Amino acid sequence: MKKVWKKLAAAGMAAALGATALTGCSGGGSTNEQPAESGAETTKEPIEITFWHVYSENFGAPVIKEMVEEFNNTHDDIKVKEVYNPDMYPGLMQNLQAEVAAGNPPSICMIGYNYIKYFAANFNYISPQDLVDQYVPEDKDYLSTTFLDNVLSLAQVDGEQIGLPYCISAPILCYNPDLFEQAGLDPEKGPESWAEVQEYAKQITEKTGEYGFYMQEYADNWAVQGLLESNGASMLQDDKAAFATPEGVEAYQILADMVLKDKSALHITADEGIQAFCNGKVGIACISSAKIGTVTQAAQFDVKGAAFPGFEGKEKKLPTGGNFLPITAQTEEEQKAAWEFIKFVMQPEWLAKWTENTGYLPPRQEVKEEEGLKAYIEENQMLKVAFDEMEDLQPWAAYPGDMGTQAEQLLADTRDKILDGSQTPEEALKEAQDTLNKMLEEQ
Known part of the structure; x- marks a missing residue:
């Protein structure tokens, strides 16, 4: 399967040119090889990717920073930079328009489910399954074995997987x-x-x-x-x-x-x-x-x-409130690095920590059986109410x-x-x- 690319619509481009752009938020990957002195081996710089999110210091950001730090400490070949976008999803969409117009998109961004059709029609992305089929064949069954079909559908438009569901709220x-x-x-x-x-x-x-x-x-x-x-x-x-x-x-x-x-x-x-x-x-x-x-x-x-x-x-x-994670990286190296980071944050231990610290429900069903989270749910009556509501969740109108x-x-x-x-x-x-x-x- 080939990459799925969408063109920024003319109307979106006009809005982008008038929006306030983020500064210093380059999403471009880097595979630069540093010139070596005579007789020395060349050294390869790590791929640099940016992860745009909407969480502030008093809500969510500390966990995101912890995840990014742990990923960077355990991956010498990839370095992730997290970038906070104020004003939640509308603010991120405005900034995304501006940075795309400037030729400087992020690698991964956090899009509210209510903006999924707008995003799919106006921005470049690579479908997760297309990325896996092209570059990471060993992960060919990752989507089907990791997520339930109804959860995957939260990040789909007309059956096409735009990104992966991340946050779910009721x-x-x-x-x-x-x-x-x-x-x-x-x-x-x-x-x-x-x-x-x-x-x-x-x-x-x-x-x-x-x-x-x-x-x-x-x-x-x-x-x-x-x-x-x-x-x-x-x-x-x-x-x-x-x-x-x-x-x-x-x-x-x-x-x-x-x-x-x-x-x-x-x-x-x-x-x-x-x-x-x-x-x-x-x-x-x-x-x-x-x-x-x-x-x-x-x-x-x-x-x-x-x-x-x-x-x-x-x-x-x-x-269903919350957001999904599309990959907006433009190069093969950056896309593969983005995929590795997304798989990292989708691990049950990190999803459990995210739920405990925010109240978002996890996109992976087995996460609620994590020992620490299971006990936390039993102790937190409000969170138990939210988990019990999952059967009543419908798509957020997009x-x-x-x-x-x-x-x-x-x-x-x-x-x-x-x-x-x-x-x-x-x-x-x-x-x-x-x-x-x-x-x-x-x-």
Whole structure:
């Protein structure tokens, strides 16, 4: 099989030229042989590769640095440089556009599942199986023996493997049992339905004066997707947006009523909302399982967890958060080096450490049987909740072509219009759906 290469689209190139580029982040591999003095053997420099990620010093980066250091210490022929990209996936995508336009792409990058179609249409990469078939035939069965089919599919577009799934997160509830007690609620039982979430939130606010609920708000639609689709709406159906249905409006109205009518829920950024929860100012928070470590370490109380709520008589459909790792290296030597590093970080011991430190679920099923992680899951009630939700996980809606970043921003803007009261859920969802479907027709 030949390499899979995609061309940076004209629209992506225009955006790239206007984006702020990272400096000093060369992804180019190096096989330079240093000139030897007469009679001496030539020496071969190690291949240098860059690994772009989105994790800061207070979330994930220490483990990444530890992995990179251990890899570099055990591989004389390859040197990895980790590069942090602020603003999570949108920030990395902007930087990637800029560096590709400058002819300076990374070797491996961390792409959110919601950007997979946009990435596949606009950037150069080599499919993992193609790389193995060409350069590492001894690994020909690595993908099929390491990952379950449904997990591999998270990093596929139309059946083509774009990269390897790495981080997997599920939306969960965490709650403050102290506020539950003060409000007259059972501190050992979280809400199970969205009707109960609204009821509990209102009671917490009325009895304690604190906010009852917060749903994380990043520059994406991840958490809201779980709310709408669990009530029967669909972010994408047969390549069309289909969320402005009575079911979608009904689900969004619950969140809007808590913010605007009951005054029991907050509408602020994710960092602010999670901090408010940790400070005891919010009773229930809907967050990513990837924030379990952050919340349990920062909270001033014993945090408890509960499954993402559902709607009576309807199937839960939870979006899979997280990211996959495509190889964007351009030379054979750099691609092979990138493959070696990816296999290294996919080892069960490193995936277990990553899960313990972040709350992300591992892409390899057997990792949860690692002795240390197994005990950790039993001790960490919130993480056990997240593992139990894996059977309800669905793909994170990814919009095709050049509209990936535009779609996420449009949906984030729609959320703001609904939660600040400038538009009703019915008005805002219909407007967003019509806009997205027009964009989809133009693809």
